[in-house]
Amino acid sequence: MTQRSYLTGSRLSDMLSPSLLTSMDHWKMLCRFPPTTTASHLIESLSKKNGSSKEPFAITMAGKPIYLLTNPKDIAETYRHEDTLSMDMVVKDLYSRTGISMDKVNRLFIANPESPHNKGLPRPLHYIDISMEYFRWELSPGESLDRFVNEAAIPAILKAFDFDRTPAHSAVLHNDSDDSLVVSLEHLCIEALISGVVDIYYGPALWKINPDFVHSFMMWERVNWKYIFQLPGFLSKDMLEAKRDLVDTFVTYFEMDRTERDCGNLFVNSVEDTLREAGMGNEEIGRIFFLHSWAILGNMYKTAFWIIAHLVYNPSLLEAIRIEVTPAITKGEVDHQYLSKDCILLDSLYADVLRATMSSPMVRDITETTTIGGKKLRKGNRIMVSYRQLHLNTDVWGPTPELVQPDRFLRDKSLKTNNSYRPWGGGSTLCPGRFFAKKTIFTFISVLLVRYSAIHIKEETVGDNKGGRKPAFPRADFSKPIPGIVSPMMGDDISLILRESD
Numbered sequence: 001m002t003q004r005s006y007l008t009g010s011r012l013s014d015m016l017s018p019s020l021l022t023s024m025d026h027w028k029m030l031c032r033f034p035p036t037t038t039a040s041h042l043i044e045s046l047s048k049k050n051g052s053s054k055e056p057f058a059i060t061m062a063g064k065p066i067y068l069l070t071n072p073k074d075i076a077e078t079y080r081h082e083d084t085l086s087m088d089m090v091v092k093d094l095y096s097r098t099g100i101s102m103d104k105v106n107r108l109f110i111a112n113p114e115s116p117h118n119k120g121l122p123r124p125l126h127y128i129d130i131s132m133e134y135f136r137w138e139l140s141p142g143e144s145l146d147r148f149v150n151e152a153a154i155p156a157i158l159k160a161f162d163f164d165r166t167p168a169h170s171a172v173l174h175n176d177s178d179d180s181l182v183v184s185l186e187h188l189c190i191e192a193l194i195s196g197v198v199d200i201y202y203g204p205a206l207w208k209i210n211p212d213f214v215h216s217f218m219m220w221e222r223v224n225w226k227y228i229f230q231l232p233g234f235l236s237k238d239m240l241e242a243k244r245d246l247v248d249t250f251v252t253y254f255e256m257d258r259t260e261r262d263c264g265n266l267f268v269n270s271v272e273d274t275l276r277e278a279g280m281g282n283e284e285i286g287r288i289f290f291l292h293s294w295a296i297l298g299n300m301y302k303t304a305f306w307i308i309a310h311l312v313y314n315p316s317l318l319e320a321i322r323i324e325v326t327p328a329i330t331k332g333e334v335d336h337q338y339l340s341k342d343c344i345l346l347d348s349l350y351a352d353v354l355r356a357t358m359s360s361p362m363v364r365d366i367t368e369t370t371t372i373g374g375k376k377l378r379k380g381n382r383i384m385v386s387y388r389q390l391h392l393n394t395d396v397w398g399p400t401p402e403l404v405q406p407d408r409f410l411r412d413k414s415l416k417t418n419n420s421y422r423p424w425g426g427g428s429t430l431c432p433g434r435f436f437a438k439k440t441i442f443t444f445i446s447v448l449l450v451r452y453s454a455i456h457i458k459e460e461t462v463g464d465n466k467g468g469r470k471p472a473f474p475r476a477d478f479s480k481p482i483p484g485i486v487s488p489m490m491g492d493d494i495s496l497i498l499r500e501s502d
């Protein structure tokens with residue numbers, strides 16, 4: 001496929017009426033780029049062409065002028081203009097492309113002051129915002145998050161280490177001897193942070209409906225960029241098929257009586273009630289949960305993969321972090337408060353891995369002409385920001401920003417609040433899952449390090465020799481505009497030899 005279909009190489013001047021062009025002539029216009037360009041590459045390469053000024057500039061995408069913001073200060077300012085820089089059209093579009101009629105999508109954006117879900121709130125929220133409030137309610141620091149982590153997330157993570165189970169564990173490649181086994185790192189991360197998290201949100205009923213859910217989700221992961229960039233059907237058969245599998249799974253799930261589902265996750269039940277009140281049926285609710293599940297499942301397993309890859313390729317770092325996390329793990333109990341507050345080296349590595357692997361762009365619609373960084377952004381157009389471009393800002397991250405430095409955030413604690421650090425987005429759409437993600441990923445990594453006293457990379461055999469060489473560090477696949485954390489290249493998994501601690 002070529003990306004010509006969504007990233008047009010036409011000049012902005014071809015698209016604009018002369019009057020609008022005159023009013024925009026202070027914008028730099030840089031519009032030619034190769035057909036293989038992805039959104040973040042595009043912004044990176046155009047920013048370079050734009051020179052060091054970091055002034056906003058305009059391009060056209062899919063026939064629409066888009067302002068690209070690259071100055072961290074301008075980007076921070078966008079979060080203060082949420083009344084005129086709106087996410088609503090982008091979100092409506094995402095919902096409608098799941099197959100929900102526009103009429104029903106619009107209904108989701110109506111605030112009903114009479115709704116019991118709006119009780120006690122200072123101003124009534126529309127149904128999508130209510131769903132986000134339920135996410136925040138369950139996942140923000142406090143009693144409900146602690147309960148959720150202790151009662152649901154930790155048991156699910158521990159279950160992922162049950163390598164002797166029947167049917168066979170998907171990560172086990174083979175048992176080398178009585179006390180060691182070889183596992184696929186990618187599949188271990190999937191087992192803990194996709195299968196485990198599906199369990200805690202949807203319970204066993206979802207597996208009964210679709211025992212191959214993980215396969216469907218991983219198919220979707222590889223091709224969901226086609227959904228975002230609206231590739232035509234003949235170029236997106238794989239994406240449409242994966243989407244259909246996932247949507248069908250969730251629709252069937254919501255067709256079941258709640259008592260039959262046997263899960264009782266408060267978030268799922270509360271959001272379902274909200275959506276039924278908005279007039280949504282099983283079809284729409286299934287489609288909406290397909291999107292929610294993408295947000296819930298799409299990033300944690302990849303983040304854990306990259307962190308563990310850095311650990312196993314750097315044994316002294318692994319040892320230092322093992323010592324740091326050990327007090328948090330005692331006989332099957334995990335102290336997640338200790339992990340999130342006292343493990344400062346793991347925290348620094350986590351922060352830098354998020355920085356180096358985040359590839360999402362942020363898009364907003366301009367609903368009223370808005371001035372940012374002294375420039376007028378015209379109503380009706382869009383703005384786009386590449387978090388990756390911010391995360392590679394050499395002014396802040398030094399001459400080799402693409403390299404992970406495990407102690408970077410330990411050396412300079414102010415970096416976490418730097419305007420060039422946005423792994424969780426910003427403003428009102430700041431990720432509500434960030435506290436849960438940290439606790440869950442830290443639990444997973446710590447259990448691995450404490451349970452297995454020896455963790456080695458399995459070497460590749462060279463020719464007929466028994467011995468071999470260490471495989472190269474997995475490559476990140478930035479060739480596709482995957483939202484969120486970048487995937488490893490297909491086939492760049494790591495086989496780990498695990499030897500249990502005494």
Ligand code: HEM
Pocket residue numbers: 132135139295296297299300303354360361362363422423424425426428429430431432433434436437484485
């Ligand atoms: C390492 C893991 C994660 C990363 C890096 C991540 C990253 C992000 C980012 C960058 C955004 C903002 C998108 C934007 O503003 O355009 C976002 C939004 C969101 N995330 Fe996360 N996320 C992670 C885990 C999670 C988890 C575990 C959940 C839920 C359990 C979750 C739920 C959401 C939701 C619902 C939104 C949309 C918020 C809204 O539109 O108001 N995320 N995430």
